[in-house]
Amino acid sequence: MEKVFERREKIIAEANKLRWELGENIHDILMENIYENASDIAKKTVRYPDKEVAFSFDRTLDKILTSKYLGFPIMFIMLGVVFWLTIQGANYPSGLLANLLVDTIHPALKIFATNINLPWWLSGILIDGAYLAMAWVVSVMLPPMAIFFPLYTLLEDFGYLPRVAFNMDPLYKKVGAHGRQALTMAMGFGCNAAGVIATRVIDSPRERLIAIITNNFSLCNGRWPTQILIATVFIGSAVPAYLAGIVSAAAVVFVAVLGISFSLLVSWFLSRTLLKGEASAFSLELPPYRPPRILQTLYTSLIDRTIFVLWRAIVFAVPAGMLIWLVANFTIDGVSLANHFIRYANPIAFVFGLNGVIFLAYIIAIPANEIVIPTILMLTVANLGIQGVGAGSGVMFELESTADVASILHAGGWTLLTGINLMLFSLLHNPCSTTIFTIYKETKSWKWTLVSTFLPIAMGLSITFFVTQIWRLLSN
Amino acid sequence: MISTNDTCANCPAHNLSNLKKLGIDMSSFDYVVALAGNPNTGKSTVFNYLTGLKQHTGNWPGKTVTRAEGGFEYNGKKFKLVDLPGTYSLLSTSVDEEVARDFILFGQPDVTVIVIDATRVERNLNLVLQILEITERVVICLNLMDEARRNKIEVDARTLSKELGVPVVPAAARQGEGMTELLKYIYEVATGSYICKPYRIKSKSRELNEAIDKLSQEIQQEFPNLPNTRWVALRLLEGDQNIIDAIRNGELGNLNAPKVVELQET
Numbered sequence: 001m002e003k004v005f006e007r008r009e010k011i012i013a014e015a016n017k018l019r020w021e022l023g024e025n026i027h028d029i030l031m032e033n034i035y036e037n038a039s040d041i042a043k044k045t046v047r048y049p050d051k052e053v054a055f056s057f058d059r060t061l062d063k064i065l066t067s068k069y070l071g072f073p074i075m076f077i078m079l080g081v082v083f084w085l086t087i088q089g090a091n092y093p094s095g096l097l098a099n100l101l102v103d104t105i106h107p108a109l110k111i112f113a114t115n116i117n118l119p120w121w122l123s124g125i126l127i128d129g130a131y132l133a134m135a136w137v138v139s140v141m142l143p144p145m146a147i148f149f150p151l152y153t154l155l156e157d158f159g160y161l162p163r164v165a166f167n168m169d170p171l172y173k174k175v176g177a178h179g180r181q182a183l184t185m186a187m188g189f190g191c192n193a194a195g196v197i198a199t200r201v202i203d204s205p206r207e208r209l210i211a212i213i214t215n216n217f218s219l220c221n222g223r224w225p226t227q228i229l230i231a232t233v234f235i236g237s238a239v240p241a242y243l244a245g246i247v248s249a250a251a252v253v254f255v256a257v258l259g260i261s262f263s264l265l266v267s268w269f270l271s272r273t274l275l276k277g278e279a280s281a282f283s284l285e286l287p288p289y290r291p292p293r294i295l296q297t298l299y300t301s302l303i304d305r306t307i308f309v310l311w312r313a314i315v316f317a318v319p320a321g322m323l324i325w326l327v328a329n330f331t332i333d334g335v336s337l338a339n340h341f342i343r344y345a346n347p348i349a350f351v352f353g354l355n356g357v358i359f360l361a362y363i364i365a366i367p368a369n370e371i372v373i374p375t376i377l378m379l380t381v382a383n384l385g386i387q388g389v390g391a392g393s394g395v396m397f398e399l400e401s402t403a404d405v406a407s408i409l410h411a412g413g414w415t416l417l418t419g420i421n422l423m424l425f426s427l428l429h430n431p432c433s434t435t436i437f438t439i440y441k442e443t444k445s446w447k448w449t450l451v452s453t454f455l456p457i458a459m460g461l462s463i464t465f466f467v468t469q470i471w472r473l474l475s476n
Numbered sequence: 477m478i479s480t481n482d483t484c485a486n487c488p489a490h491n492l493s494n495l496k497k498l499g500i501d502m503s504s505f506d507y508v509v510a511l512a513g514n515p516n517t518g519k520s521t522v523f524n525y526l527t528g529l530k531q532h533t534g535n536w537p538g539k540t541v542t543r544a545e546g547g548f549e550y551n552g553k554k555f556k557l558v559d560l561p562g563t564y565s566l567l568s569t570s571v572d573e574e575v576a577r578d579f580i581l582f583g584q585p586d587v588t589v590i591v592i593d594a595t596r597v598e599r600n601l602n603l604v605l606q607i608l609e610i611t612e613r614v615v616i617c618l619n620l621m622d623e624a625r626r627n628k629i630e631v632d633a634r635t636l637s638k639e640l641g642v643p644v645v646p647a648a649a650r651q652g653e654g655m656t657e658l659l660k661y662i663y664e665v666a667t668g669s670y671i672c673k674p675y676r677i678k679s680k681s682r683e684l685n686e687a688i689d690k691l692s693q694e695i696q697q698e699f700p701n702l703p704n705t706r707w708v709a710l711r712l713l714e715g716d717q718n719i720i721d722a723i724r725n726g727e728l729g730n731l732n733a734p735k736v737v738e739l740q741e742t
Contacts, residue, residue, distance in 0.1 A: 008723050011694050015712040018687040026684065026713050027567070033679045034602050041675075042598035045636040049628035200561075203573075290623075293650070 058289055062163070071167040076253055078160070082151045084249035087228055087236075090143035097139035098404075106132060124329060125322050133321025136374040137313045140405075144225045145306045152190070153297045159289045161186050168260070175264050176271030178207035181214070185263055188218030189256075192431055193438040195220075200442075206277045210267050212439055213452045216431045217263035219256050222313070222369030226426050227252045229373055233406045234419025251423070259427050262459065313370035320364050320371050321378070327360075328382035342383055352461055353421040353468030357383060357412065362425075367433045372426065377405065380412040417471050421464045428460030495659060497528025498547035498554070505547060505554040507666040510583070512576055512607060513591035514600050515562030518619045520544075521649040522591055523559040526659070550659050555666070558585065564599075566606045567714075578718075580610050581704070582727075586666045589658070591617045594624035594631050594646070604640065608674040609707045614642040615661045622648040641673035676706070687713060695723075 019026065064070055109131060113123035155161060168182035180202050188195030195215040202208040219227060231251040236244035271277060327338040335343075338360065345356035361375040409418075430436070430453045440449040511519050523529070527546030544559040560576040580588055588611050592600035597618075608614060618633055637644035643661040647654025664670035679685050691709035695702065702708065711719040721727075 004726070007698055008726070011691070011698060011723060012712070012720055014694060015691055015709075015715075018691060019713050019715060022683055022687060022713070029679070029681055029684055030677075030710065030714070031567070033677055033681075034605050036680075037605055037675075037677055038598055038601035041601055041636070041639050044639060045632045046597045047630040047632075 065163045066166050075164055080249050080253045083252045084245055086144050086148045087232055087248055088245050089147045093143040094139055101135035101139055125325050129321040129325030130318045133317040133374055134314050137317040137371060140373055142310055144228050148224060149306050150298050157297055171264055175268035177210050177267040178202045181211040184211050185218050188215040190221060192216055192220045192435040196438045196442055206275050209448060210270050210275055214263040214266050216456050217259040219259055223426050226373050227255055227423055230419050230423050234416050238416055255423050255427055313368055316368035317371045324378050338379060338382055352464040353417050358422060369432050377408055380408055384411060424464055425460045428456050428463060430457050494551050496549035498549055505556040507586040508556045509662055510579055510585035510588045511559045512588055513562055514564055514603055517591045517593040518649045519559055519591045522617060523557060525649055525655055527557055550663055565603055587613050587615060587662050589615050589617055591619050594618050594620050595627055595629055597631055605677050610704045612672045612674040613665050614672060615665055616642055616644040617658055618644055618646045619649055621646045640675045
């Protein structure tokens with residue numbers, strides 16, 4: 001055994017000696033050799049066209065899309081158009097689905113439950129809790145997702161997203177982060193957990209941590225529908241009807257851009273305090289533009305994204321629905337648990353321009369951001385004890401369109417300020433539990449996991465606090 | 477299997493019908509095939525085509541950062557296909573490159589398919605040359621031929637194959653072009669009926685060549701079953717800590733028992 005050990009150490013020692021004799025630049029010599037060899041082989045085998053017809057279309061397009069002046073405006077317009085189409089297209093199918101699932105099937109189920117003498121609490125948990133939460137998630141989430149994801153995937157397949165990253169790259173470098181963070185940020189727009197895993201392309205641990213911590217500032221799948229819905233209900237209704245669509249879309253773009261600004265700001269802060277260091281150099285490759293394959297895109301974005309996200313939302317909505325029904329119906333001193341919490345939380349939430357229902361909803365929705373809005377609506381209805389719609393509190397309201405969402409929220413005392421603050425808080429709060437778990441798996445550090453979890457909450461509370469205070473000062 | 481005459485068995489159409497996409501069923505397999513290449517060359521598209529899986533592909537460098545696995549059956553043999561993260565080289569230290577490098581080096585695939593971009597052959601060759609140093613059983617999928625044609629770039633696949641000493645298959649995976657040929661060569665290289673004679677990086681530095689030769693001989697003596705001593709010698713000269721550790725604890729010696737070394741899962 002001893003001998004084996006010695007022989008192996010001898011090899012290592014020999015290598016060290018040779019390395020010393022060869023000098024420090026083996027790596028450079030090797031890379032040079034590889035480049036030379038590759039270039040020799042390429043010369044023998046590849047013939048480029050005599051004239052530079054190659055890439056001319058791509059180059060022209062790149063000049064426009066990544067231009068110093070036009071790059072950002074085009075980016076905002078592209079995002080805006082996508083949101084506008086989503087907002088315009090989603091309302092009608094949303095109403096249809098709510099009509100079917102909530103107005104037709106739900107009462108039928110209730111009647112069925114009465115006929116087979118199901119105990120009131122069981123029919124409450126199953127039909128008024130689990131089923132309604134699920135029905136609500138489907139009718140609110142499915143239409144915007146089915147429109148948004150294919151559009152987003154088309155942009156991605158075409159090759160536009162790397163151009164967005166290219167535009168952002170200098171900004172990230174300036175704040176001391178890795179240029180590739182622009183790519184992982186763009187991936188976070190799909191899903192933060194995926195964005196966090198994507199940071200593996202960043203080789204410096206310092207810059208990778210920055211990218212992980214700030215990925216949550218990219219609005220994800222689960223939060224786009226919240227933004228779109230609240231913007232439609234509160235921002236869109238604050239302007240004349242013919243402007244509603246455009247203004248709501250612009251508001252969502254604004255929140256998304258705000259998220260990007262926060263990711264830059266926090267990266268800047270981290271690379272000057274906790275994670276000090278220089279930005280490392282790298283080259284970002286722009287892939288060629290490829291004509292998107294429309295049918296395949298529709299298929300993959302429906303299966304991979306829409307159904308996947310919807311399924312995840314339903315899986316989390318069912319237990320959440322039961323939980324909501326329980327906290328709304330389980331009473332202490334004649335007052336439900338939910339009401340107890342909301343009463344205590346309301347004065348605190350008031351300072352931030354939010355309310356107790358929103359706080360409770362964000363606690364219940366930690367596993368999935370997708371169910372925030374359904375939870376808020378169910379809790380609001382339960383809290384107000386709105387009667388005549390279903391049996392008892394904790395039952396979802398009958399909703400036919402976003403107008404009904406609006407009427408519930410207005411009944412719950414929501415104002416334009418609440419809407420704005422919810423949009424801000426939806427951008428700036430803890431990542432969902434999947435993302436938190438992914439961050440832990442990738443960093444193997446509780447410290448950085450906790451930082452990534454609580455930093456956004458602290459920021460969200462500060463921002464909503466200032467917005468609220470300034471708003472109230474100005475409106476007085 | 478119904479026996480067919482030779483002409484029929486050699487017909488490409490017939491061969492493609494021999495492809496059975498097994499999706500994620502990899503219960504037992506005869507060969508392991510790794511899929512490597514630069515980012516955004518279409519590895520995942522090739523992967524999906526062969527396995528029938530629908531891993532999301534994107535026009536996006538760095539889409540795959542972990543490895544994905546799937547299976548297919550061809551000519552009665554079962555293959556496990558491993559889609560590796562795209563990398564430009566195997567010489568740096570980021571996590572995605574390590575996943576790719578460790579799999580090719582320690583996972584010992586029976587065949588490594590390198591997907592290269594026909595419009596960027598020269599840069600893609602950098603990775604090809606490095607992989608050829610590690611493993612000789614390689615098939616090159618010269619992908620994105622449709623884009624090369626659009627840009628009027630001509631690539632002489634035959635000469636390229638002669639230069640590199642491994643099969644080169646022109647392909648356009650998005651359209652399914654060249655996949656039959658690719659399968660045929662994967663099968664031939666895996667079963668050993670095609671013998672590769674891989675290109676070795678030529679160095680002008682005599683000292684470096686001598687150092688590599690000397691060191692790789694010593695490694696060969698200590699680990700007689702190691703197929704890629706030249707690469708190990710190179711990494712040792714560069715002072716790669718992983719390789720130094722692998723020599724110390726003898727992990728390198730276990731390489732002749734492939735598929736045992738479990739890689740860090742994601």
